[in-house]
Amino acid sequence: MSRMSVNLVINSNLCLRDPAQTELGRKIIQHSVLLIDEMGIDEFNFKKLAQRIKSTEASIYRYFENKHHLFIYLINWYWEWVKFRIEMQTMNVLDPIRKMKIALRIIADSSRRNMETPYIDEDVLHTIVVREGIKAYHSKSVDEENKEGYFLAYKALCKVLADIVSEINPHFKYPKAFASMILETANNNIYFAQHLPRLTDLRETGENLTDKVVEMLEHFVFKMTKIESVARPEAVSKNGTTIRAN
Amino acid sequence: MSRMSVNLVINSNLCLRDPAQTELGRKIIQHSVLLIDEMGIDEFNFKKLAQRIKSTEASIYRYFENKHHLFIYLINWYWEWVKFRIEMQTMNVLDPIRKMKIALRIIADSSRRNMETPYIDEDVLHTIVVREGIKAYHSKSVDEENKEGYFLAYKALCKVLADIVSEINPHFKYPKAFASMILETANNNIYFAQHLPRLTDLRETGENLTDKVVEMLEHFVFKMTKIESVARPEAVSKNGTTIRAN
DNA sequence: TTTATATGATAGTTTTACTATTATACACAA
DNA sequence: TTGTGTATAATAGTAAAACTATCATATAAA
Numbered sequence: 447m448s449r450m451s452v453n454l455v456i457n458s459n460l461c462l463r464d465p466a467q468t469e470l471g472r473k474i475i476q477h478s479v480l481l482i483d484e485m486g487i488d489e490f491n492f493k494k495l496a497q498r499i500k501s502t503e504a505s506i507y508r509y510f511e512n513k514h515h516l517f518i519y520l521i522n523w524y525w526e527w528v529k530f531r532i533e534m535q536t537m538n539v540l541d542p543i544r545k546m547k548i549a550l551r552i553i554a555d556s557s558r559r560n561m562e563t564p565y566i567d568e569d570v571l572h573t574i575v576v577r578e579g580i581k582a583y584h585s586k587s588v589d590e591e592n593k594e595g596y597f598l599a600y601k602a603l604c605k606v607l608a609d610i611v612s613e614i615n616p617h618f619k620y621p622k623a624f625a626s627m628i629l630e631t632a633n634n635n636i637y638f639a640q641h642l643p644r645l646t647d648l649r650e651t652g653e654n655l656t657d658k659v660v661e662m663l664e665h666f667v668f669k670m671t672k673i674e675s676v677a678r679p680e681a682v683s684k685n686g687t688t689i690r691a692n
Numbered sequence: 693m694s695r696m697s698v699n700l701v702i703n704s705n706l707c708l709r710d711p712a713q714t715e716l717g718r719k720i721i722q723h724s725v726l727l728i729d730e731m732g733i734d735e736f737n738f739k740k741l742a743q744r745i746k747s748t749e750a751s752i753y754r755y756f757e758n759k760h761h762l763f764i765y766l767i768n769w770y771w772e773w774v775k776f777r778i779e780m781q782t783m784n785v786l787d788p789i790r791k792m793k794i795a796l797r798i799i800a801d802s803s804r805r806n807m808e809t810p811y812i813d814e815d816v817l818h819t820i821v822v823r824e825g826i827k828a829y830h831s832k833s834v835d836e837e838n839k840e841g842y843f844l845a846y847k848a849l850c851k852v853l854a855d856i857v858s859e860i861n862p863h864f865k866y867p868k869a870f871a872s873m874i875l876e877t878a879n880n881n882i883y884f885a886q887h888l889p890r891l892t893d894l895r896e897t898g899e900n901l902t903d904k905v906v907e908m909l910e911h912f913v914f915k916m917t918k919i920e921s922v923a924r925p926e927a928v929s930k931n932g933t934t935i936r937a938n
Numbered sequence: 939t940t941t942a943t944a945t946g947a948t949a950g951t952t953t954t955a956c957t958a959t960t961a962t963a964c965a966c967a968a
Numbered sequence: 969t970t971g972t973g974t975a976t977a978a979t980a981g982t983a984a985a986a987c988t989a990t991c992a993t994a995t996a997a998a
Contacts, residue, residue: 463944470945486832491985505945507987577834580826586732588823588887601890619893620908623881626891627912630880631873638872641834644847645872647865662866666873670915709975716976737954751976753956 452563454526459594460519463509472565473499474509475523478516483570487517487578518596521582524575525599527568528552529606542613546667547660549607554632554659576633604629615671624670628663635659698809700772705840706765709755718811719745720755721769724762729816733763733824764842767828770821771845773814774798775852788859792913793906795853799878800905822879850875861917870916874909881905 453466465471477499482490491513492506510516531552536545556572583597591597607625611618618624638646639655648658699712711717723745728736737759738752756762777798782791802818829843837843853871857864864870884892885901894904 468944488831492987493985502946502948503987504947504989508944512986577832578830580830583888584824584826584883585734586823592888597888601888604891619911621893622890623877623884623892623894623908624912626880626884627873627877630876631869634872634876635869637830638869642829642838642843642847644868645850646869647867648869662869665865666870666916669918670912672915714975738956739954748977748979749956750958750978754975758955 452530454523454530454563456519456522456526457595457598460515460522460596461510465509465519470499470501470505471509473501474506474516475520476565476567479520479567479571479574482517482520482574482578487513487574487581518582518591520571521575521579522596522599523566524568524571524579525603527563529599529603532603532606536610542610543668546610546614547664549610550628550632550663550667551656551660553607553629554636554663555656557656576636579633580630600629611667611671614667618671624667628667631666632659632663635662698776700769700776700809702765702768702772703841703844706761706768706842707756711755711765716745716747716751717755719747720752720762721766722811722813725766725813725817725820728763728766728820728824733759733820733827764828764837766817767821767825768842768845769812770814770817770825771849773809775845775849778849778852782856788856789914792856792860793910795856796874796878796909796913797902797906799853799875800882800909801902803902822882825879826876846875857913857917860913864917874913877912878905878909881908 458464463471465475474495478490478495481495481498485494492503496503496506510519532549535548535552539545539548556569558568583591583600585591604622604625607628608621611621611624635646635648636655636659639648639650639658643649648655648662704710709717711721720741724736724741727741727744731740738749742749742752756765778795781794781798785791785794802815804814829837829846831837850868850871853874854867857867857870881892881894882901882905885894885896885904889895894901894908
C-alpha cells in the first residue's frame, strides 16, 4: 500500500513564509500542535516552542507574525483537511443521505485513514480544535481578519455541508445556519462529554464517543430534514419530505 | 411604575470581594463591561480599566484575581440573568410550547424590560457574550474551573431549557445536547449575521435580527420535537407529537 | 567566487500581569 | 473624643510575554 502525502494549501496571508517548504517550518507546525495540546493556547508561546524545537524566538517570528496567526493557520489547516476528506470520500456518491452520513463521520472523527501529512498529528490537532478552535473566529478583530480571508476554509466547509442539506431537502429554509450548527455541535458535544457532562446527553464511557456523536448528529439532521435515520420507504417521498396526514 | 432592582447571586469563588457591595466594585463591573465591549477581552486589561475608572490596578486586584476571573464573573452574571428572566416569565405558564417560545425570545434578546441592575448595561453585556462568551469555558483549565463551580449558571440554564424540551416531547433522546445547541446557535447566528454572513442564512438588514433568530430557533425546536411552529391543532396530538400517516 | 537566503546567537524594548509597601480617608465602637 | 479596622490610593517594583534589531554563520544558487 502506497502512502499518499497531501499538501493542503493554506491562506498565505496567515504566514510570512510557507512553513511546509522548510525543515524548520514543518518543525514549527509539528511541535506547536503538540505544545498547544499540552498547555492550551493561552499558556503556549513562541519562547516555549523555540526551546522545544531547539531554535529561537526570532526564527519562529520569521514564519508567523504572532501566535494568533499561527493558531489560525492550524485551525484553517484542520478545516481544509476535513473538507478535503469529505470531498474525496463523497466524490462518487450520488445519494445525498449517504453523502451526509459520510460527512458527519468525518466531522466527528479525526482518526487518520487515507492520507498522511507526516509532520502533523491530525488526532492531536483535532483535540485542539474541539477544545479551543472556536477562539479562532470569536474576537473583536473578526472583521479585519475575515477580510484577509483567514476563515475561508471554515466557510467553504460550511458551504459543502449546507449544499448536502439542500440536496436532501431543497425546501429547507436554513441550510447554512444548520450546517454551521452541526459543525459546532459535533465539537461541542465531544468537549462537553469530556469536560462538562451536564451540557450533553452523551457519555464518554463504554463504546466510542465518536459513534455516539455521529448517531446523534444523524438523528438531528434527518429529523430536521424530515427523513428518518432508519428510513421507512413507504412514508418518505423521493425528495426527502415526509408524507403526512391531511 | 416602580423600578425593581434585582441582585443576582454569583459564585463567590469568582471574586475575592463581592463587587456588588461597594461603589468601587460596581464601577469595576460597570466599566469592565463597557471596556471589553470596546476593545475585546484580549486587549482589555486591569491597567486600562483602572485608568478609565480613575482607580489603580492594585485596587482592582482586591476584587478579582485576574481578568479571566472577572470575565467569567460577567459571563456567569449574564447567564444567571437569562435564567432568572426565563423563570420569572414562565412561572405561571403551563403549556411547554408557550414556555419554549418565551425562553427562546429571552435567549436571543437582551433588551431590558422588567428588571434593572443599575450598574450593568445588559445590552452591552449581551454583545460581549455573543462575541466572546464561548471563551469562558473553552480552555485547557476547564476541569479545575468547573470543579470550582464557575460554570454553574450556564449548566443550570441548560437544564431549564432541556426540561422544557422534555416536557414538549418526553421521548426526545437528547434534551441536554439539544438545549446547549440552541443556546450556542442563538448567539452564533447573531454573531455570524453580523460578521461571518456565509455561516448563516439570516441577514442583519431590514427588520429586527432578534425576530429572525427567534423564528429560526422555533423552527428548529418544533421541527426537532415534531411540532409545527404554526400549529395545526387537528394534526398535533396533545403531548405534542405530530400525527403522521400509517 | 560571489551572492542571496535561512537560521542562530545575542541583546534589547515595551507591555502585561502581577505583588508589596506605605499612606490616607472614613466608619464605627468604646 | 480617641482608637481601631477597613477600603482605597499612590507608588514602586518584579517576572514573564511579546516582540524587534543586529550580526554571525552556514548553505545553496548564480
